[in-house]
Amino acid sequence: MNVMMKSTNAGPDMVVLEDVSFAYDGSHADIRDVSLTIPQGEWVTLAGANGCGKTTLTRLLNGLLRANSGRIAIGGLELGRGTLAEIRQKVGVVFQNPDNQFIGSTVEEDMAFGLEGRCLDREEMQGRIQYYASRLGISQLLHRHPHELSGGQKQRAAIAAILAMEPELIILDEASSMLDEKARQQWLSLLQEMHGEGRYTLLSITHDAEEVAASQRVVVMREGTLAADVTPNELFRDEGLLHLCRMLPPFRIQLEMEMEKQGILPVDRDFAGSGMTGSEVEWIWPLYFGK
Numbered sequence: 204m205n206v207m208m209k210s211t212n213a214g215p216d217m218v219v220l221e222d223v224s225f226a227y228d229g230s231h232a233d234i235r236d237v238s239l240t241i242p243q244g245e246w247v248t249l250a251g252a253n254g255c256g257k258t259t260l261t262r263l264l265n266g267l268l269r270a271n272s273g274r275i276a277i278g279g280l281e282l283g284r285g286t287l288a289e290i291r292q293k294v295g296v297v298f299q300n301p302d303n304q305f306i307g308s309t310v311e312e313d314m315a316f317g318l319e320g321r322c323l324d325r326e327e328m329q330g331r332i333q334y335y336a337s338r339l340g341i342s343q344l345l346h347r348h349p350h351e352l353s354g355g356q357k358q359r360a361a362i363a364a365i366l367a368m369e370p371e372l373i374i375l376d377e378a379s380s381m382l383d384e385k386a387r388q389q390w391l392s393l394l395q396e397m398h399g400e401g402r403y404t405l406l407s408i409t410h411d412a413e414e415v416a417a418s419q420r421v422v423v424m425r426e427g428t429l430a431a432d433v434t435p436n437e438l439f440r441d442e443g444l445l446h447l448c449r450m451l452p453p454f455r456i457q458l459e460m461e462m463e464k465q466g467i468l469p470v471d472r473d474f475a476g477s478g479m480t481g482s483e484v485e486w487i488w489p490l491y492f493g494k
């Protein structure tokens with residue numbers, strides 16, 4: 204079944220795919236009849252098992268791959284030879300391994316490199332570099348070699364370079380998978396901040412349940428097709444979809460669901476904000492972790 208997936212949010216469409224198909228080898232379709240609309244400003248998670256086509260779909264969106272059939276429009280522009288350069292200016296991609304993304308021999312050079320093709324004067328370029336480096340908390344790293352940075356610092360430098368180009372659509376391809384727990388929390392806050400500004404549309408491929416929970420919508424892929432279009436809460440309460448995504452709900456939601464099942468506390472209790480009393484936590488803890 205080919206379902207046209209569209210969010211209920213109003214707003215101009217940032218991404219439109221209509222019946223898009225693509226095959227790497229020209230025979231077996233790796234993307235099949237995908238139709239998807241993402242309004243401007245929305246934060247969407249693209250989920251699914253390994254090899255289901257998530258990265259391939261994002262490569263189609265910035266013209267790295269050309270669809271065999273169907274229609275793709277980004278920010279109102281039809282993707283095609285004549286619009287490719289303009290569309291690439293609208294789309295920024297952050298990859299899992301930022302090492303593959305660095306070109307400059309310092310963080311500053313790397314940020315400047317992306318801006319050089321944009322016909323900006325020196326002052327504007329410098330202004331953007333300073334502004335985005337400061338926003339990402341990496342001003343003190345501008346003169347360091349990117350390969351000398353920690354994983355979290357590299358990820359910040361990579362996203363600063365992307366943000367400096369002021370894209371409208373940001374694709375995050377497992378961008379947080381190499382971060383430790385603390386860096387991951389900072390990363391999540393950064394995404395929430397960016398989303399709060401309303402100027403970016405975020406399309407994130409991630410297996411991190413907290414990151415999924417923070418997004419507005421989850422599009423689930425299966426074998427090159429779109430299998431579901433749900434809210435994070437709907438995903439976390441659907442065992443079949445969770446299995447399809449090879450994902451578990453965040454711990455606090457697992458706990459909440461278990462307590463709901465056992466009728467222990469009101470279902471609207473805010474566990475994320477630690478609404479539980481000490482004795483309630485003490486009671487529920489052994490259910491999960493034993494004594």
Ligand SMILES: Nc1ncnc2c1ncn2[C@@H]1O[C@H](COP(=O)(O)OP(=O)(O)OP(=O)(O)O)[C@@H](O)[C@H]1O
Pocket residue numbers: 227228233251252253254255256257258259260
């Ligand atoms: N460069 C390539 N050449 C040929 N086939 C490819 C290429 N890249 C991916 N594929 C195939 O296309 C299909 C979709 O791969 P893709 O990388 O898009 O999946 P994914 O959902 O992003 O996977 P993962 O979660 O493992 O990153 C897979 O069957 C994969 O083997």
